[in-house]
Amino acid sequence: MQALKSLKPRLLLSSSSFCKPSFRSSASTRSLASVSNMSPATTQSRPAMPTRQLSTTGGDYDMANPPELRKYLGTYGLTPPAVENYEVQAQRCLRLLAMKPTPIEKFQYLVHLRATNVHLFYRLLSENIKELTPLIYTPTVGEACVRWHEIWTQPEGMYLSWSDRGNLRRILDNWPHEVEITVLTDGSRILGLGDLGVNGMGIPVGKLALYTACAGIKPEGTLPLTLDLGTNNMTLREDPLYMGSRMPKVTAEQEKEFLDELMEALVDKWPSIVIQYEDFKNPFPALERYQNTYCMFNDDVQGTGAVIVGGFINAVRASGVPAKDHRAIFLGAGSAGVGVAKQIVEYFVKEGVSEEDARRKFWFVDSNGLVTLDRGDKLAEHKVYFAREDNNGRQYQSLSRLIDFVQPTILMGLSTIGGAFNKDILQRMAKLNDRPIIFPLSNPSSKSECNFEEAVLNTDGRCLFASGSPFPSLEHNGRLLTPGQGNNMYVFPGIGLGAILSKSIHITQDMIYASAESLSTSLNKKEVADGWLYPDIRRIREVSVVVTRGVIRAAQQNGVDRAVELRNYSDEQLDAFIKQSMYDPFNESTQLLNAASNGRSHLNGNGVSGISNGLEASHL
Ligand SMILES: NC(=O)c1ccc[n+]([C@@H]2O[C@H](COP(=O)([O-])OP(=O)(O)OC[C@H]3O[C@@H](n4cnc5c(N)ncnc54)[C@H](O)[C@@H]3O)[C@@H](O)[C@H]2O)c1
Numbered sequence: 001m002q003a004l005k006s007l008k009p010r011l012l013l014s015s016s017s018f019c020k021p022s023f024r025s026s027a028s029t030r031s032l033a034s035v036s037n038m039s040p041a042t043t044q045s046r047p048a049m050p051t052r053q054l055s056t057t058g059g060d061y062d063m064a065n066p067p068e069l070r071k072y073l074g075t076y077g078l079t080p081p082a083v084e085n086y087e088v089q090a091q092r093c094l095r096l097l098a099m100k101p102t103p104i105e106k107f108q109y110l111v112h113l114r115a116t117n118v119h120l121f122y123r124l125l126s127e128n129i130k131e132l133t134p135l136i137y138t139p140t141v142g143e144a145c146v147r148w149h150e151i152w153t154q155p156e157g158m159y160l161s162w163s164d165r166g167n168l169r170r171i172l173d174n175w176p177h178e179v180e181i182t183v184l185t186d187g188s189r190i191l192g193l194g195d196l197g198v199n200g201m202g203i204p205v206g207k208l209a210l211y212t213a214c215a216g217i218k219p220e221g222t223l224p225l226t227l228d229l230g231t232n233n234m235t236l237r238e239d240p241l242y243m244g245s246r247m248p249k250v251t252a253e254q255e256k257e258f259l260d261e262l263m264e265a266l267v268d269k270w271p272s273i274v275i276q277y278e279d280f281k282n283p284f285p286a287l288e289r290y291q292n293t294y295c296m297f298n299d300d301v302q303g304t305g306a307v308i309v310g311g312f313i314n315a316v317r318a319s320g321v322p323a324k325d326h327r328a329i330f331l332g333a334g335s336a337g338v339g340v341a342k343q344i345v346e347y348f349v350k351e352g353v354s355e356e357d358a359r360r361k362f363w364f365v366d367s368n369g370l371v372t373l374d375r376g377d378k379l380a381e382h383k384v385y386f387a388r389e390d391n392n393g394r395q396y397q398s399l400s401r402l403i404d405f406v407q408p409t410i411l412m413g414l415s416t417i418g419g420a421f422n423k424d425i426l427q428r429m430a431k432l433n434d435r436p437i438i439f440p441l442s443n444p445s446s447k448s449e450c451n452f453e454e455a456v457l458n459t460d461g462r463c464l465f466a467s468g469s470p471f472p473s474l475e476h477n478g479r480l481l482t483p484g485q486g487n488n489m490y491v492f493p494g495i496g497l498g499a500i501l502s503k504s505i506h507i508t509q510d511m512i513y514a515s516a517e518s519l520s521t522s523l524n525k526k527e528v529a530d531g532w533l534y535p536d537i538r539r540i541r542e543v544s545v546v547v548t549r550g551v552i553r554a555a556q557q558n559g560v561d562r563a564v565e566l567r568n569y570s571d572e573q574l575d576a577f578i579k580q581s582m583y584d585p586f587n588e589s590t591q592l593l594n595a596a597s598n599g600r601s602h603l604n605g606n607g608v609s610g611i612s613n614g615l616e617a618s619h620l
């Protein structure tokens with residue numbers, strides 16, 4: 001025991017045992033250069049970078065690694081002797097998961113698995129995407145964020161604080177990988193759970209895990225980024241375990257200054273980086289400010305708009321009501337609600353409706369009631385476009401009275417008010433429509449405006465339904481009904497991958513719209529025949545290829561692509577290129593082994609370039 005105790009720290013610190021050659025050399029070069037450039041404030045007591053502990057690295061302890069690879073990696077003897085195939089390892093993982101009684105414990109186990117064996121984690125995730133996505137993403141990630149300060153165990157991304165301004169570029173040098181895409185949040189509106197400060201880190205981590213699982217962006221090409229700009233959440237600020245700055249959220253003007261510096265720093269460090277904004281309370285200023293300058297998009301405004309249009313196109317077809325005759329009530333007039341409605345307007349216009357008529361098909365309700373021009377409060381700028389002026393002075397406060405007035409065909413929820421679509425509301429929708437379109441889109445499940453069962457029971461199973469969070473299938477009148485999941489996870493992976501592969505300068509609105517249209521066409525015959533609005537999530541990698549192709553084609557049409565050679569590819573060639581560019585966790589050990597045996601200097605996806613001596617480098 002004593003021997004083990006003294007061995008472990010030595011091993012953990014020993015670069016010769018644990019670092020692949022390239023990590024050793026690049027990390028030390030990086031450290032020296034960056035330390036000499038940094039201000040004293042950022043270099044004081046700077047520990048050695050725990051590169052090996054970042055969860056986006058590693059497969060070194062994979063039980064599939066054969067003895068020669070273990071010897072090469074210096075891990076021989078550090079894992080049990082058996083060489084196991086994936087199926088055996090997966091069985092162990094799934095048993096371990098089953099032993100964890102609660103979703104948050106399963107989440108924690110999966111965090112651990114990712115940190116210790118990233119390829120196994122992604123193999124497991126890609127083979128069990130339907131079952132595991134709810135554990136690493138919505139809804140469980142919501143609980144994880146609420147409790148991040150209690151459950152955090154290891155670095156998984158970067159935190160940048162208000163007090164770091166002036167040094168952001170140099171701090172980025174601490175990230176040990178070449179980044180292709182980042183998801184960044186300021187934690188100010190995490191799902192429908194409010195301001196969670198740096199606890200919001202779970203969201204970039206979860207979204208980027210889906211980038212890898214759904215679109216094959218290699219794990220080390222992803223950077224989860226959380227801005228520590230203060231929080232107005234007093235409970236967190238007063239909690240001794242809270243890990244962010246204990247100050248009120250900075251002003252909008254200060255946040256703008258910070259973001260200006262950050263955006264410059266990100267592209268200076270990684271010139272081709274794709275930047276996804278996520279869960280900002282007020283995302284519009286940044287979107288407007290940066291969308292024509294950087295390769296960026298806002299997932300909640302644009303990704304959500306696209307995913308909902310994707311399902312909506314299919315819902316409109318299934319409803320039997322022509323586009324021009326639809327009327328929509330939106331509960332919630334925030335960034336997501338307005339983002340969705342704006343893209344539906346685009347769809348209606350493409351269907352031949354004038355923009356003015358399309359705009360007037362929407363009635364928005366926020367916490368003050370129907371959004372009207374004469375309501376007496378100062379409307380936020382983003383609401384003005386849809387504000388009603390035809391309400392004849394009436395201010396509708398109640399959703400049911402508004403339903404009677406508008407007679408909508410569509411009810412969308414992006415309000416964060418769990419249960420707002422109650423029995424009465426749903427029954428009114430069922431009375432008005434043969435196939436009411438009901439999309440309760442708030443996350444996580446507890447904030448969903450209704451669940452699938454409530455929607456089915458109160459509309460005699462006639463509703464066309466999609467929710468932001470996943471709900472189980474159910475049997476109704478002898479038929480198995482499966483809910484659609486209108487979650488931006490169907491599109492953001494393809495938007496990001498499309499931008500990366502086409503080397504786009506910007507992400508244009510046409511690229512976003514193309515993701516929606518491509519998604520709507522990605523259902524297979526059975527899914528269409530079964531009346532599904534979205535494809536089976538188990539086919540998400542195939543779907544992401546279709547979405548990515550659409551995004552690349554739109555980039556080409558807009559002339560924002562720099563990978564101009566792709567313009568000459570046929571669709572089949574482009575699909576093949578996309579697939580071949582995708583990280584495949586099942587290939588990683590084989591590639592590592594081949595490179596180790598051949599002493600080749602190139603490896604895909606593992607940062608192990610620079611191997612020169614092959615197996616001679618063994619640390620056995
Ligand atoms: N399904 C998805 O892919 C997806 C994507 C993005 C956002 N969302 C969800 O949408 C929700 C809203 O996100 P957001 O970014 O628009 O947030 P937001 O804070 O910008 O907007 C929330 C809106 O709800 C309104 N609201 C609050 N209480 C209300 C009440 N009692 N009655 C009526 N309206 C009320 C607010 O006035 C505001 O207009 C969140 O729960 C988020 O998780 C889902």
Ligand SMILES: O=C(O)C[C@H](O)C(=O)O
Pocket residue numbers: 138190191192279299300442443468487488489
């Ligand atoms: O994170 C999600 O599940 C979807 C969306 O981005 C949200 O903010 O709710």
Ligand SMILES: [Mg+2]
Pocket residue numbers: 191278279299300
């Ligand atoms: Mg979001």
